[in-house]
Amino acid sequence: MKKSVDGRTPLDSNRLRLSKVKSTAAGVPAAISSMNHGIRKMGVTRTVRSLLMVNQKDGFDCPGCAWPDPDHRTSFEFCQNGAKAVADEAMKANVNASFFEKYSVDELLKKSDYWLNSQGRIAQPMILEPNASHYTPIDWDAALRHIASTIQSMHSPERGVYYTSGRTSNEAAFLYQALVRALGTNNLPDCSNMCHESSGKALTQTIGIGKGTVHLEDFNHSDLILVIGQNPGTNHPRMLTALRDAKKKGAKIISINPLPETGLKRFKHPQDYMTGDVKSTQLADLHVPVRIGGDAALLKGVMKQLLSLGAIDRDFIATKTEAFGEFESGLASQDWQQIVHDSGIEREMINEIAQMCADSRATIACWAMGLTQHKNGVAVIQEVVNLLLMGGHIGRPGAGLCPVRGHSNVQGDRTVGIWEAPSESFLAKLEQGLQFELPRKHGYDVVHSIHAMENGDVDVLICMGGNFLSATPDTPSTAKAIQTVGLTVQISTKLNRSHLVKGKTALILPVIGRTELDIQSSGGQFVTVENSMGVVHRSKGNLKPVSNGLMSEPALVAQLGQLLCPDVLDWASCIGNYDSIRDIMSKALNGFENYNERVRKPSGFLLPNPPRDSCEFSTPSSKASFTVHSLPDVTLSEDRFVLMTIRSHDQYNTTIYGLHDRYRGIHGNRRVLFMNALDMSEYGLKTRDIVDITSHFLGTKRHSKQWIVVPYEIPRRNLAAYFPEANELVPLESTATISNTPTSKWIEVSLTNPVDSSEEE
């Protein structure tokens, strides 16, 4: 079987087992799975100790998603995927020198992502010398000196790229950006470039802040919740509790998604059994199976109908917004035929949605990648803003905009300075706190940094967490680009493919995890994170680190700072007591005043958010802005389909916990192509047939082999396949306008029988 450049080989198709799609999310199976993962990876004691502390006020923040914690916490404040994330990080198994002695990089490349991740925690620093076949041990001092001398030998600071994954704490991220800016560059790409960058750009332009405008408490006061292009059952599971509680208070829920996800059908909270409550709760009142890329057309249809019903908040529009006139005439000129064709939704259902919106006094709109990872990602999110502005649903209890972040601190990292294109006002404030001059030239985001590598313009790539290769698009091109870099440094907890597709010299630096104790000279330290709703709170691990060869992220960055720019900050005190870092942050960042005092409050503190707090808008006009966008071109030529990448219920971003997407009934294999049964028969395909996929973009083609076809409830000519395996089909150049986010939810493809495609190559 021919292997792809990143070494992946299609898993054995015979291992694929199909079962019925689930109608209820969570329940007892979730509790059992949580315990299984825990005990299998951590043993009983670590499982009990960690799961009793995750998301507790004096505990550690779940290393999974960024869904907020309720003020009143239950004893078990986690979901199934949160338990998996904890077990995955706190597992006892180690990946140490003898492991790397046993396996060469080439041998590891042939292993699946699932296998790599299940080997354990990286226990000590490792180096892969140029042309070496195996990683070998290196001590911390030598490793950090190697990085410092390589950076100092670069002929321009712009030849360094410093990537951040959303699990990095506020303290580590703040020191990291300070170090990088002290080196003279803003090359600070991060994982949000690939996910909610479109949300940040869309919201900043229209309401003056790049964040959502709701509190968790608002879900208890809302009477209509729209969940658009999001699968909370898998990616933000505790959101289902908030949706259930809202339902019990009479709210209506509309799910807008090409796939009828189990997590929005019915939900059973595992802890309800303890009170004898065995009934599950229906969540979505209406599932709207919009075509991939059809959301903008659907939203225009709903707003057009609302206008004709006169169901708009004229007072709010007159006093709080601008450009309503242009917006209104834009809608008037939009014809219904295109709306129905592009959305794939009949007029009756659009009117039904509009009526539910018209009846609502307090609407919350939630979204995720299903909107952000499109060419028109920024525009379609601004259509969501338009819809809520029409009804005055901003700055009102139970109402607002709610982009739900994927990574536990991705929003926090951006807030504290992980930003390749910072505004002048942000840099000016930062300079006040840091007391040294900061570079103004904007840096590379993720896609630009890959292009820079392709052009041989990058000598050093440092990744603070994450799995750069697997998270990014166009895997073969990205892999080749990374291999041009002189030195790649992965600051990691677990083994992944980015350790195997690397620069000429590669370093792996293992760090203390979120679940673990972080002891420095002044004693035990806590770090802080910011959740999706702008709450900054503490996180303090309670488990003994799995190895004494680890370093904390803040200490690692500070030690590099001592080597590279010793005079810009008192790095030593930053290591000794993280309060020193927070003291600087309180002077350098708006909203962080008295940081150390406020973050010690049990539930932390809320960052300012003018639209939410006082219905005010920090836009040039001090008004929220309606916008007008033309609909995207969603036409497909004869033999083409549109593919979207999705996550299974047994993974978290690029981390594969297991091979059981139990809600969708897919087990044992991930190289699965979800296809509409009518399309299958039209193309003469049967369940388990194998096809090759070719993506088409501006005359270029990308191939991906050996996908197993399974019938699934998805609109005609729409397909879905798992991320990151399908990333090799996403063109690097195919990005969203303004945000430059890869269009992983819109990939134009054709299917070929393996035999035919071998001739094609």
Ligand code: SF4
């Ligand atoms: S909802 Fe997200 S943050 Fe909460 S426990 Fe689950 S994975 Fe963790």
